[in-house]
Amino acid sequence: MAVRKxxxxxxxxxxxxxxxxxxxxxxxxxxxxxTTGYHHLLWEILDNSVDEVINGYAARIDVTLHKDGKTVTVxxxxxxxxxxxxAKYKKPALEVILTTLHSGGKFxxxxxxxxxxxxxxxxxxxxxxxxxxxxxxxxDGKRYLQTYAKGLATSRxxxxxPARGTGTTITFTPDAEIFGLKARWDPALIRDxxxxxxxxxxxxxxxxxxxxxxxxxxxxxxxxxxxxxxxEAEHPAREVFQHDEGLGDYLKKILAERRANPVHESxxxxxxxxxxxxxxxxxxxxxxxxxxxxxxxxxxxIPTPQGGTHEAGLRGGIVKAVRNYIETHALAPKGVTLxxxxxxxxxxxxxxxxxxxxxxxxxxxxxxxxxxxxAQVDGVVRPALEKWLNENKxxxxxxxxxxxxxxxxxxxxxxxxxxxxxxxxxxxxxNLPGKLAxxxxxxxxxxxxxxVEGDSAGGSAKQGRDRxxxxxxxxxxxxxxxxxxxxEKVGQNKELQDIVSALGCGIGEDFKAANLRYGKIFLLxxxxxxxxxxxxxxxxxxxxxxxxxxxxxxxFIAQPPLYKIEIGKDTWWxxxxxxxxxILRDHGKGNAKPNIMRxxxxxxxxxxxxxGTTLDPRKRIALKVTxxxxxxxxxxxxxxxxxxxxxxARFRFxxxxxxxxxxxxV
Numbered sequence: 001m002a003v004r005k006x007x008x009x010x011x012x013x014x015x016x017x018x019x020x021x022x023x024x025x026x027x028x029x030x031x032x033x034x035t036t037g038y039h040h041l042l043w044e045i046l047d048n049s050v051d052e053v054i055n056g057y058a059a060r061i062d063v064t065l066h067k068d069g070k071t072v073t074v075x076x077x078x079x080x081x082x083x084x085x086x087a088k089y090k091k092p093a094l095e096v097i098l099t100t101l102h103s104g105g106k107f108x109x110x111x112x113x114x115x116x117x118x119x120x121x122x123x124x125x126x127x128x129x130x131x132x133x134x135x136x137x138x139x140d141g142k143r144y145l146q147t148y149a150k151g152l153a154t155s156r157x158x159x160x161x162p163a164r165g166t167g168t169t170i171t172f173t174p175d176a177e178i179f180g181l182k183a184r185w186d187p188a189l190i191r192d193x194x195x196x197x198x199x200x201x202x203x204x205x206x207x208x209x210x211x212x213x214x215x216x217x218x219x220x221x222x223x224x225x226x227x228x229x230x231x232e233a234e235h236p237a238r239e240v241f242q243h244d245e246g247l248g249d250y251l252k253k254i255l256a257e258r259r260a261n262p263v264h265e266s267x268x269x270x271x272x273x274x275x276x277x278x279x280x281x282x283x284x285x286x287x288x289x290x291x292x293x294x295x296x297x298x299x300x301x302i303p304t305p306q307g308g309t310h311e312a313g314l315r316g317g318i319v320k321a322v323r324n325y326i327e328t329h330a331l332a333p334k335g336v337t338l339x340x341x342x343x344x345x346x347x348x349x350x351x352x353x354x355x356x357x358x359x360x361x362x363x364x365x366x367x368x369x370x371x372x373x374x375a376q377v378d379g380v381v382r383p384a385l386e387k388w389l390n391e392n393k394x395x396x397x398x399x400x401x402x403x404x405x406x407x408x409x410x411x412x413x414x415x416x417x418x419x420x421x422x423x424x425x426x427x428x429x430x431n432l433p434g435k436l437a438x439x440x441x442x443x444x445x446x447x448x449x450x451x452v453e454g455d456s457a458g459g460s461a462k463q464g465r466d467r468x469x470x471x472x473x474x475x476x477x478x479x480x481x482x483x484x485x486x487x488e489k490v491g492q493n494k495e496l497q498d499i500v501s502a503l504g505c506g507i508g509e510d511f512k513a514a515n516l517r518y519g520k521i522f523l524l525x526x527x528x529x530x531x532x533x534x535x536x537x538x539x540x541x542x543x544x545x546x547x548x549x550x551x552x553x554x555x556f557i558a559q560p561p562l563y564k565i566e567i568g569k570d571t572w573w574x575x576x577x578x579x580x581x582x583i584l585r586d587h588g589k590g591n592a593k594p595n596i597m598r599x600x601x602x603x604x605x606x607x608x609x610x611x612g613t614t615l616d617p618r619k620r621i622a623l624k625v626t627x628x629x630x631x632x633x634x635x636x637x638x639x640x641x642x643x644x645x646x647x648x649a650r651f652r653f654x655x656x657x658x659x660x661x662x663x664x665x666v
Contacts, residue, residue: 019128019151029125044122045074050301052078053222064227069184073171080139080166092157098127136169198241199250247284260288263402264395274376278356285349297351308368313377321385342407433498437462437472449518453525456603464611482541483643507545524558526601555625560614566595
């Protein structure tokens with residue numbers, strides 16, 4: 001049992017120096033100490049080599065996974081990290097870069113035109129979280145070596161004699177004290193990442209690099225070699241990735257993986273820059289017969305799975321170009337309104353953008369936040385795509401036909417839904433749970449249901465909602481674990497009964513998607529472990545008894561903020577601790593003292609706060625729940641292990657990941 005101190009004085013204040021903050025709170029820098037965070041160390045070193053490639057200083061990257069399964073080496077033929085002394089620190093530049101946060105050559109323009117590493121923390125964070133790191137540098141005709149451990153230099157910089165060429169070699173082993181003894185590299189994950197890099201990057205010509213212009217790229221792609229010394233017999237131990245056709249080859253690969261049949265012969269390809277900003281983009285896209293939209297985006301070679309402003313600009317540019325083409329050629333169908341979703345349905349696209357000063361969301365860089373990028377990408381894509389459609393009418397015709405077909409299918413689906421459900425105001429209210437605060441609309445596609453944890457939060461949600469389109473269903477406590485219960489027992493559970501009644505589409509064999517009363521269903525829980533547990537139980541229920549709702553994209557997890565931060569007259573909302581630290585770092589105003597409020601639960605938020613952050617469609621953040629086709633088996637096994645009756649599987653899971661939760665607040 002923890003002893004609570006009654007005295008709080010200056011002696012209790014800690015100042016973490018050097019790289020101590022990284023080892024104390026690694027999640028702030030790499031997102032966590034799980035498998036994702038573990039591999040993020042490699043991505044940081046890899047991205048430094050890629051920065052040399054995209055700026056024209058390197059053409060080859062080698063990645064070697066050593067026999068122990070824990071040590072990895074990244075080699076590039078770039079310029080080599082500087083090794084000359086920095087007078088201010090009385091240390092060589094290499095040591096400063098690897099042992100000091102916010103150090104590097106990417107803060108000022110000139111060294112790099114485009115870069116994925118802008119915060120100056122990547123290499124030093126990798127060093128801090130590694131039990132061993134060896135840096136070898138070739139430059140100025142010599143070979144240099146220096147060793148490190150847990151963020152500290154363990155040797156002086158040594159010259160190992162003459163060397164040909166230039167480049168940097170980093171060998172490191174993630175620290176088992178941070179990631180646990182069982183942590184290992186995933187060769188398949190590394191392989192896929194390296195292959196994606198090989199499609200994306202083409203180095204700039206030396207002439208253009210010297211002029212600091214971005215007008216043309218070499219046709220020859222970067223060469224990436226992956227060697228897996230720990231490979232099993234059935235896996236290739238050595239692979240070389242090089243794709244001279246770049247994104248064109250990448251698109252072919254994705255279409256084959258998704259088994260997506262294109263509706264037109266040649267893809268739309270674009271390599272261009274936004275003259276005023278220097279934004280450079282490579283784009284390839286194709287409409288297919290699939291019913292969903294698939295977009296992969298990258299910024300300066302870094303994947304942005306959470307999207308961002310560059311994706312928003314692409315989507316907007318596509319829609320505007322197609323609308324203009326349809327209007328110019330009088331192709332608009334009668335009696336059907338074409339929506340943006342109709343136009344983008346079936347698109348498979350890859351967007352690789354190069355931004356001079358990218359503003360990522362956090363160190364893990366999953367989302368681009370530059371507000372100007374949306375208009376810049378839109379301004380490049382829209383006229384180019386419209387011109388392409390006009391010049392290739394034999395290609396444009398099947399695209400427009402496919403869009404009109406999507407619109408008619410949507411209209412038919414809406415008509416069917418209106419025919420079957422909510423025929424009158426009376427049937428709209430029949431057999432509904434008493435605590436449901438229903439919405440006024442009887443149109444499923446615009447109606448939303450928020451399943452809320454607790455009556456207190458339910459009260460705030462009812463006051464803050466849009467009564468016309470948003471319904472609120474409060475739950476009391478944790479629901480039944482559907483993984484361990486029979487269908488009969490699930491049907492007898494009051495909380496789950498209320499959910500089924502509110503949705504109106506039945507469960508199990510009686511499930512009928514056409515009877516669904518709400519197009520979007522949000523799980524709105526407290527941002528704590530209990531809230532996450534309730535969300536998991538509800539997701540398990542939907543997965544086992546109403547899986548079609550997940551497959552059809554109806555289930556979402558709401559993202560209420562954990563913190564409210566006031567700095568001067570500005571108010572910011574943070575989803576978690578890492579988001580809070582980012583806001584304080586990016587928006588701190590001199591001596592202005594931030595006022596930070598941590599919400600213990602949704603019930604502590606006012607109706608206006610809940611509306612402005614979580615309910616309002618224009619401002620909220622929500623995660624759509626999906627089951628990727630290639631993850632169906634993994635999903636089944638995970639749910640069974642975590643929530644099934646077999647306790648041993650759950651025990652193994654907890655023990656293997658104990659290190660990941662040791663810093664949780666109790």
